[in-house]
Amino acid sequence: MSRAIVSWLLLLATGAGLAQQPKPVAVAVMPLRGAGIPESDVKFLTDRLMIELQRAGVFEVMERDRMDEILKEQGFQQTGACDETACLVEAGRLLPVEKIIGGSLGKVGHVYSAQIRLIDLRTGKVERTATRDYRGELEYLLTVGMRESAEELSGKRGSQTQATATSGTSQEQEAMRRLLEAQYEDKKKSKG
Numbered sequence: 001m002s003r004a005i006v007s008w009l010l011l012l013a014t015g016a017g018l019a020q021q022p023k024p025v026a027v028a029v030m031p032l033r034g035a036g037i038p039e040s041d042v043k044f045l046t047d048r049l050m051i052e053l054q055r056a057g058v059f060e061v062m063e064r065d066r067m068d069e070i071l072k073e074q075g076f077q078q079t080g081a082c083d084e085t086a087c088l089v090e091a092g093r094l095l096p097v098e099k100i101i102g103g104s105l106g107k108v109g110h111v112y113s114a115q116i117r118l119i120d121l122r123t124g125k126v127e128r129t130a131t132r133d134y135r136g137e138l139e140y141l142l143t144v145g146m147r148e149s150a151e152e153l154s155g156k157r158g159s160q161t162q163a164t165a166t167s168g169t170s171q172e173q174e175a176m177r178r179l180l181e182a183q184y185e186d187k188k189k190s191k192g
Helices: 002-020 039-055 064-073 085-092 139-153 170-190
Strands: 025-029 033-035 059-061 099-108 111-120 125-135
Touching (some): 025 039, 033 039, 039 059, 039 099, 039 139, 085 111, 111 139, 125 139
Antiparallel strands (some): 099 111, 111 125
């Protein structure tokens, strides 16, 4: 009899633990808009962002093919990537999701930048933003930037507007060293 009670209590405790886990938030990720970056790279970075958002464990990310199918069925017309808040809200309200993510990737001079927003479709308000600026190679946005942006949008990482990691992989440390050297050289040149 005591064995049955222990089993029942374990089952009850396991059920209570499962009930306390928050339900993943349904999101759709609109294709990011690119400026100064090849379209194939923008598409690949958007795909990586979707994967990293799913890995964060907070979101249930809608598959791109399903999203495109629903938007087409609903007659949603867009020219290019939809990254303005009003456009994102309009598209998101046609989808079976609670929130929508969109934004842009760009290159200004030698700096690559990712600016991404999480929008609550109930209120139409921007809930969170993630911005990553990096002087160096575009690969940084793929290997680190999209992961950090996903963590920030999911609330697992605080805001950060510039890559300033002081530890990490040797590749990240080398990239940081180059960034700091470039900043030092820029300051040295500006002082004459």
